[in-house]
Amino acid sequence: MNKIITSSNIAITVATSLTIFACFFPFVSLADDSLTLKQLLSSVQTSPQSEKLINQISNILRSSKKNTEQIQCTGTKPNGRYSSISTAIAPFDCHFPNKLIVTIKATNFVILPSGRAILIENAKNFNLMPKPIPLSYQITSWSWKKAP
Numbered sequence: 001m002n003k004i005i006t007s008s009n010i011a012i013t014v015a016t017s018l019t020i021f022a023c024f025f026p027f028v029s030l031a032d033d034s035l036t037l038k039q040l041l042s043s044v045q046t047s048p049q050s051e052k053l054i055n056q057i058s059n060i061l062r063s064s065k066k067n068t069e070q071i072q073c074t075g076t077k078p079n080g081r082y083s084s085i086s087t088a089i090a091p092f093d094c095h096f097p098n099k100l101i102v103t104i105k106a107t108n109f110v111i112l113p114s115g116r117a118i119l120i121e122n123a124k125n126f127n128l129m130p131k132p133i134p135l136s137y138q139i140t141s142w143s144w145k146k147a148p
Helices: 007-024 037-042 048-064
Strands: 034-036 072-076 089-096 100-111 117-119 135-146
Touching: 034 037, 037 048, 037 072, 037 089, 048 089, 048 100, 048 135
Parallel strands: none
Antiparallel strands: 034 072, 072 089, 089 100, 100 117, 100 135
């Protein structure tokens, strides 16, 4: 059964996911740079920017009769000093029906074992952190384009 997703439904889902995450640290480990839009949105920090993007996404999903689990996103595979992070980091490209792509730029945060979020650049000793290393994202900008 397909449900119509509204911005308030997504906002509630994101807020609930972040609350549960902050309390118990459950996080889906990704083996590569691919994830569903649902997975991505569950780790996006709530902000006016994220609400605007969620509204736009909701409109597209409603018109295409798709849901967030059916939309694939590709992030950046961490390398170098961040190679022990198995989860994709921003920026992300999410592919919607009709060759529509949204590129989402975000600030990457690491969730420390204490529950505090810090900029990925300020995190130290990734090798000593429990795996998978949980991340969250603060959306800074996005753009829509049609694929050729």
